[in-house]
Amino acid sequence: MKRIITALFAALALFASASTLAARNAAPMGFEIGVATIEQVKASIGSKTALQDGGINAYSDGHMLKGEGKGLDVAGLQRILFIFDSKGVLSAVRMTLAKDGFRTMAGQLRGKYKVNAQQLPFVGDAWVHYYAGESLIELDAPHLSFEMSLTYLSKTFQHEFHKRRAAERAAEAKEQAAKL
Secondary structure: OHHHHHHHHHHHHHHHHHHHHHOOOOOHHHOOOOOOEHHHHHHHHOOOOOEEEEEEOOOOOOEEEEEOOOOOOOOOEEEEEEEEOOOOEEEEEEEEEEHHHHHHHHHHHHHHOEEEEEEOOOOOOEEEEEEEOOEEEEEEEOOOOOEEEEEEEEHHHHHHHHHHHHHHHHHHHHHHHHHO
16 A cells, blocks of 8 residues: 555656646746846856847836847857846847748757747748747748747737737827827
């Protein structure tokens, strides 16, 4: 009886640890979305590449740090932007990369995250959206561009972005209607 109870507890512990790993957020450059702080990013990334103040983000009300990404050892990386919330916690990371590595990167991300949706035409805009825990990953390659973007964001940031963009569009429509 004691062995059965021990086996049940072991199985429960294994299940709990597996579900914890599955619920973990994306961690671009080793910084978990929704967990890492601005101080951690400055200390680690700032020692490898020059980071500049990017101002305050209109959707998270937090600071932004931007850089060219040199020294970060990411193939094709041209620019990187870290977006934090008002408490200094990482809300989003946007990387701009050379588009010629889209298919390779999509495959690498597919091995790491779960695919949510995708559009992979032979010609045209290509994109793949992934998720991990409470974070979303969007790989977008516009057809008439030489660049692609890889964006990691928290679901909270995405929700706030959509909410504020809808309010902006409504205000613009109201302003336009008043002019007519």
